[in-house]
Amino acid sequence: xxxxxxxxxxxxxxxALFLLLLASATGCTKYDPLYxxxxxxxxxxxxxxxxxxxxxxxxxxxxxxxxxxPFDAGMDGGGGSSADAGGRRxxxxxxxxxxxxxxxVALSKLAAVNSSDFEYPGSLDKGGLRLxxxxxxxxxxxxxxxxxxxxxxxxxxxxxxxxxxxxxDTPGLPEISSSGLEFFYANSDNSGIQSATxxxxxxxxxxxEPTGLVGGSPSLSGNGLAMYFVANDLTVRRATRxxxxxxxxxxxxxxxTTGYLSVDVSADELGLLLVxxxxxxxxxxxxxxxxxxxxxxxxxxxxxxDELYVPEGVHTFARWDGNQTQMVVGVDPVDSNTGTDxxxxxxx
Numbered sequence: 001x002x003x004x005x006x007x008x009x010x011x012x013x014x015x016a017l018f019l020l021l022l023a024s025a026t027g028c029t030k031y032d033p034l035y036x037x038x039x040x041x042x043x044x045x046x047x048x049x050x051x052x053x054x055x056x057x058x059x060x061x062x063x064x065x066x067x068x069x070p071f072d073a074g075m076d077g078g079g080g081s082s083a084d085a086g087g088r089r090x091x092x093x094x095x096x097x098x099x100x101x102x103x104x105v106a107l108s109k110l111a112a113v114n115s116s117d118f119e120y121p122g123s124l125d126k127g128g129l130r131l132x133x134x135x136x137x138x139x140x141x142x143x144x145x146x147x148x149x150x151x152x153x154x155x156x157x158x159x160x161x162x163x164x165x166x167x168x169d170t171p172g173l174p175e176i177s178s179s180g181l182e183f184f185y186a187n188s189d190n191s192g193i194q195s196a197t198x199x200x201x202x203x204x205x206x207x208x209e210p211t212g213l214v215g216g217s218p219s220l221s222g223n224g225l226a227m228y229f230v231a232n233d234l235t236v237r238r239a240t241r242x243x244x245x246x247x248x249x250x251x252x253x254x255x256x257t258t259g260y261l262s263v264d265v266s267a268d269e270l271g272l273l274l275v276x277x278x279x280x281x282x283x284x285x286x287x288x289x290x291x292x293x294x295x296x297x298x299x300x301x302x303x304x305x306d307e308l309y310v311p312e313g314v315h316t317f318a319r320w321d322g323n324q325t326q327m328v329v330g331v332d333p334v335d336s337n338t339g340t341d342x343x344x345x346x347x348x
Contacts, residue, residue, distance in 0.1 A: 020205055027194050035064055036039040037064045040243075041223045042222075042270070048066070048126075048179070048223055056339075071156040074108075088248055102309070102324070103305050104307050106307045106345070107308055112157055113131070114342055115140055116339060117142065117339045118138045118340040119330065119339065120330050121317055123319065124163045125178075128152040129152065131146070131342075132144065132176050133145055134173060134174050136149070145161050145162065148160075164205045164210070173317065174264070178322070181198055183195065183205055184211070185208070186215065191216050194211065199205050212248055213248055216230050217263050219264045222322065227239045230260050234259050236253070237253055239251040239255075260275065261276065261277045265323070266324055270290055271291075272300070273324075286318050287304070288300045305343070310329075312333060315331060317329070318330070325346060
C-alpha cells in the first residue's frame with residue numbers, strides 16, 4: 001500500500017532579553033517564556049523552533065531562543081500579517097475555525113514538483129514556503145526532496161534532493177521537525193518509523209535509527225513531543241516523549257474509528273487532517289476533526305468542501321501547514337499508469 005504565509009518575524013522585546021540575561025546572572029530557575037535549550041523544548045505553537053546558537057535574526061542574536069521558523073527567519077513584513085512579541089498572528093486560525101469556516105479552493109497541480117514517477121507529500125512548513133516530499137519510481141532520481149518558494153502566492157520553484165537521506169533501503173513518507181533537526185520516515189513495508197538527527201541546519205543527518213513506533217504517515221506536533229501516525233490496523237495512534245531525543249512511550253489510539261491512509265496533526269495538536277481507506281471512488285472525502293484541548297477527545301469527522309474533489313484521480317495522502325490554511329494532497333490517477341501527483345489548495 002502506498003502511503004502517503006510567508007512569515008512575519010516578530011521582534012523580541014527588550015524585556016524578554018533582559019529576563020534571559022537576568023536568569024543567567026542570578027541563577028534563577030524561572031526561565032523567560034522564549035527560553036529553550038537541548039532539554040527544554042519550545043511549547044508555544046507559534047514559536048516551535050529553538051534557535052540554539054542565536055543564528056537567526058528573529059532571536060536578535062540571543063542563543064537558546066524560541067522563534068517561529070528556521071526558514072526565512074530574517075524576513076520582515078512583505079505583505080503578510082503582523083505578529084506581536086508573543087508570536088501570535090492576527091490572521092491565525094484555530095483548527096476549529098479551519099474545520100467550520102474554511103473553504104478550500106479547487107486543487108491545482110504542483111507542476112514544478114511532479115514528475116512521471118510517484119510523488120508523496122511530507123511536511124509543509126508553517127509559512128508554506130518549504131515542501132518536503134518523497135519521490136519513488138523507475139524514471140528519474142528517487143528519494144526525499146525539498147521544494148521552495150519565496151512567497152505563498154508563488155508557485156514552488158527549486159527542487160533539491162536531500163542526498164544524505166535519500167539512499168535508505170526502504171524509504172517512506174517523510175516528516176521533518178519544526179526545528180529542522182529531526183527527520184522521520186516510515187519504512188515502505190510498514191515495519192516501523194525511523195528517525196535521523198543533525199546538530200545544526202548546516203549539518204548532515206546521521207544514520208537512521210528505529211523509533212520503536214510501528215506504522216506509517218508520521219506527523220509531529222509543533223513542540224516535537226508528540227507523534228501521530230497510522231498503525232498497521234489503520235487506526236490513528238499518538239505517542240509522546242518527555243523531551244527531544246528521549247524514547248517514545250507506548251502509543252495510544254486517538255480516534256474511535258479505523259480505516260485511514262494518512263494523518264497530519266496541527267502544531268497545537270487540536271486538529272487532525274485525515275484521508276480515509278478504502279479508496280473505492282474518487283469522491284472519498286478528506287476529513288478534519290478537532291478538539292478544544294489536548295486533554296479532550298477529538299470531535300466528529302467533518303468532510304472538507306467539494307472543491308477538493310478531483311475527477312481524474314483518487315485522494316491518497318494530505319498534509320497541511322502549521323496554520324491549517326494551505327494543503328498539499330497526493331492524487332492517484334484513476335485511468336492512467338502515471339505516478340501519483342501532488343496538488344495544492346489554500347483556505348479562503
